[in-house]
Amino acid sequence: MISFESDYIEGCHPLILKRFIDTNLEQLSGYGADHYTAEATAKIQDACCDPLAQVYFLVGGTQTNQIVLDTLLAPYEGIVAPETGHIAVHEAGAIEFTGHKVLTLPSHEGKICPQELEDYCAMFYADGNHEHMVFPGVVFLTFPTELGTLYKKSELQEIRQIANKYGLRVYLDGARLGYGLMSEECDCTLADIAALTDVFYIGGTKVGALCGEAVVFTHQNMPKYFATRVKQHGGMVAKGRLLSVQFDTLFTDDLYFEEARHALKMAKKLKEGFEAKGYEMTYVSPTNQQFTILTDEEVALLHEKGFRFSFWENLPDGRTVYRFVTSWATLESNLDALLEALPEREQA
């Protein structure tokens, strides 16, 4: 069985396991006071071109969104996010659990439109009753989005200006950050992300780690007693090495970006392979998630040949979208087999 279901179905990059072995019997202080935390932090500061960036390692994505948003927001503030965003739909209420409302804007292939953000904020403050409403506090961006799309640098700049105008903070969910930054279509660098957001996270879980996300506060704005608040949310890890050794490895010799480049190369090949056989990709995704419409027969055929991929959504016209995901671990031979198995379509 060969799966393209997600980018969290494999283990981790072998160099990480090697590193765990090499450091295993070293006695290290807990709770992030180990020297690998310091070293990984320095490497991430370097990669962000931000020597003062404050870095904190957490275990998973929902946890990271929950903790960072809750500590960034005042209690009367909510999060502005696209209505199809993971945070608005698929976090099981983890945001509301901490008392904050998700305020939704229309989704444009997974992205917020800056003008609609501006209008939302303008209308909010123009409303005489706005003190009876939830204040927009953070604008939530995913990069790449749940649909594989990317914000342009100019869009991020516009959003930054709107945020400055209305006192919003900009948070960027980088669960698949590497797969965005290394895309041919990406016109942003990690340093741009660091400069244009207030806080973002560098996803490890989906980009080669066993677990772990690196939260980066870029304007000396880590919330006061952040470690205490992480513990209060249940997110503190006793053996900080679990996370620091992984990120230290990922940010040594550009491993993180190299992994991403492999996944993107595979995604491009996958996309071109599908298109060559007459399939149209559903969103304009230049990253490691590719979407296409398949018939029930095509799905059955691929399943029978041992391939796995994800149901994505039913369209109003009755057709169904599926997702294929590549990662740092995708074997080219498996991809070749998939493309081989894919039935040729009659071209229109």
Next chain:
Amino acid sequence: MISFESDYIEGCHPLILKRFIDTNLEQLSGYGADHYTAEATAKIQDACCDPLAQVYFLVGGTQTNQIVLDTLLAPYEGIVAPETGHIAVHEAGAIEFTGHKVLTLPSHEGKICPQELEDYCAMFYADGNHEHMVFPGVVFLTFPTELGTLYKKSELQEIRQIANKYGLRVYLDGARLGYGLMSEECDCTLADIAALTDVFYIGGTKVGALCGEAVVFTHQNMPKYFATRVKQHGGMVAKGRLLSVQFDTLFTDDLYFEEARHALKMAKKLKEGFEAKGYEMTYVSPTNQQFTILTDEEVALLHEKGFRFSFWENLPDGRTVYRFVTSWATLESNLDALLEALPEREQA
């Protein structure tokens, strides 16, 4: 430098790393739907002699206490715990963060006295105003306690009866469970713990894992939609293998218990070595944490020779208690070096 500061300063048992390597390129479903989760669960059910036990793997101890207690309790209920318990003092308010009060009883070397629990409950329900107070909902036991002490099986039975009488659930924090169960002084089995509690957890982090705690619901009483609630608390891990592979390894060929026996052998040697040199141990700890009073000179001397251990507390008489902890990873040669370095005291 040789440290006896805690049982979370080393990495993990080498067999766990080996297992990560062996399974690394296997494609596995996320969120606990992998087959290692099923296998580890079966092994834990066996070890508990409870084929119907419901097992869920979480990352860390504070998280486990927070999630399990919040999902066990009704909103009007609190947790009865000894006043010196970790949960009452050192969780940074993680329990209150989910809306529950910790109701404290006196601590008897880290333990609750069953009679005081009975009195507390009786007085609560006798109070005409008790509907204006927080209801006792869960009794919180640590096994072994923060002071290394152990409940007798008879004490657990008494507490069980009181709990039944007043509608309390019994929760046992087993962060160091192995070190308790394998102690010569322990008259309980894992099956006894499973039978006498409503839910407990088998600590991995402090007993050989890189991270991970196995929560065991023993009476088909896992709260409804528990996985949803774990996610809501930010505790769900995408790559379930991170936890399942570790616990599958720990519960293969009794590795978990073998590790614990090593730590206990080292602890006993440490204790006898200290006593032989004229030191008195502070609590009657038959487990892997040993406490003793040291003078400033003795501390300075040991520090200078490269040994590390933990400050524990200042006594009212001005003397200071220190903690020495052994683990699955303690090298006997390091222990010998410590005992060698320890200055002989004049015997009284």
Next chain:
Amino acid sequence: MISFESDYIEGCHPLILKRFIDTNLEQLSGYGADHYTAEATAKIQDACCDPLAQVYFLVGGTQTNQIVLDTLLAPYEGIVAPETGHIAVHEAGAIEFTGHKVLTLPSHEGKICPQELEDYCAMFYADGNHEHMVFPGVVFLTFPTELGTLYKKSELQEIRQIANKYGLRVYLDGARLGYGLMSEECDCTLADIAALTDVFYIGGTKVGALCGEAVVFTHQNMPKYFATRVKQHGGMVAKGRLLSVQFDTLFTDDLYFEEARHALKMAKKLKEGFEAKGYEMTYVSPTNQQFTILTDEEVALLHEKGFRFSFWENLPDGRTVYRFVTSWATLESNLDALLEALPEREQA
């Protein structure tokens, strides 16, 4: 100055003040244990034709929505409400404050469409990832809605069936319940409301009381230790008489309904007066809130003559909707003055 801004701008019905004076020096137990609470409860049970209904008096509407919804819902559940509903927009996040998400459906003049509710639930349970989402737990209806409209009895019956099918509870916000039930267009009785919902509240604040809402649990389903939970939410009143004396008065000799009939008579006259002068009412409101589009000149003229009313919303075409509200206290002479002052429009 004469105001039609809202139904909470006047004090309370004079009979309530008379009753406060008559009972003032009576010594009464606190926290709802007074005999007026028992008497008001009995009268409300009678009015609902539900001798077992459980009644609890709270101070205000946001508080009532917050407390009842939080205690009705499991932690993994949210509230299905129309997107324009007060609860989704104008409660300052009071619902999310208690950890629950508001799940929105399209608004049809303030109402939920039963078929859309059915589709929402069906799609939710069909989604393989629904355990990563917030479960629909309560369907939230306002009667009359924020736009003055009313659910038909047949719609409530449909919603009840859908709720039964998917395990939802039906909650009806009756802040202006009297103004709905006494409307000529209403085909429901109070007994119908009681039979078709799980819990609803009879609004006092907007229907003649100084404050107070009577929550009615209609299926012996008052949450366990409800009083304790009310206190925990900060909603318990020491002098229960503040609320019970008012509701006892309102439900003596049908005062509550008589007040509502007066307001509706005034609303009808207002509507007919506007229409007679060439104004079109914006929504089909058969209750005490009337909406119409006014030009800036018309607004200025009415303001100048001393009349007050509420801005409601800007339409996409640039025109503006205003709200005029009548109540138990509306003086017919004031209404006549308003209609007199209203400039005649050229009829199309």
Next chain:
Amino acid sequence: MISFESDYIEGCHPLILKRFIDTNLEQLSGYGADHYTAEATAKIQDACCDPLAQVYFLVGGTQTNQIVLDTLLAPYEGIVAPETGHIAVHEAGAIEFTGHKVLTLPSHEGKICPQELEDYCAMFYADGNHEHMVFPGVVFLTFPTELGTLYKKSELQEIRQIANKYGLRVYLDGARLGYGLMSEECDCTLADIAALTDVFYIGGTKVGALCGEAVVFTHQNMPKYFATRVKQHGGMVAKGRLLSVQFDTLFTDDLYFEEARHALKMAKKLKEGFEAKGYEMTYVSPTNQQFTILTDEEVALLHEKGFRFSFWENLPDGRTVYRFVTSWATLESNLDALLEALPEREQA
């Protein structure tokens, strides 16, 4: 039946009801925008000798404690209170409901000892693990205490200095403030309270109002968007007149203090009457709550003659303390009857 059970068993001062009648048909804006709110605020500022004090009216005491403490505290902070304090025991977890821990100090007849507060804070910051603990954020004082006792001005000054040293805010629960300030034993003025605390509340419910507490922020430190947060907690009242008219009345012509003086005169007579008949008062209460030990026979006798009072607590020696409370409404003839009915004791 004549009751001395509490100070919330009567209605309200007749002048308040008169004022409700006089203002009843005045049309007033909601949510605190009415002119009575402005006038009552000005009168309270005057009474506090603090023309910049920020005043907000809430309905009840638990609500006030919950909202003010939650908005004053950072999420990582808790409340330092005496262990017997109402807030630590009898608020049904309303404080923990908002995520904050109550950190207890020993109670000295209901009061905190300043030196113990200093020691607590010093020890907290000296503890190397304090970032794993709940930070002391507010010190909670009750004036008068639940036992009727009063802090000396010098104690409040000491506590203020300790608070300044450790960054604590000082909150004073004045549910019975009038009965404290007017006591012969009180060496503080309302202006002293305003100067020495960060926020306090002037209790209305127990001092002549039907409901209502006036929160006073004394250092321009009302939390940002306080009204929004009050609404979020469910505490906003639509008809602000309910509270403002009452406080405007209470602070006109010193009515609030006059009421308190009457209650204290009655309390003194009650105390002297009990002592004259050989009873000893349990605490040194110079305020309107008086405590004494009664035998079962004495209780039965008084009950039989129609008198009511509150059970307070069982002492370890088996004897029982009862509470007698006077108020603005206590009739001297009723008190005379009680003292008449009280059996004479044999003097020791």
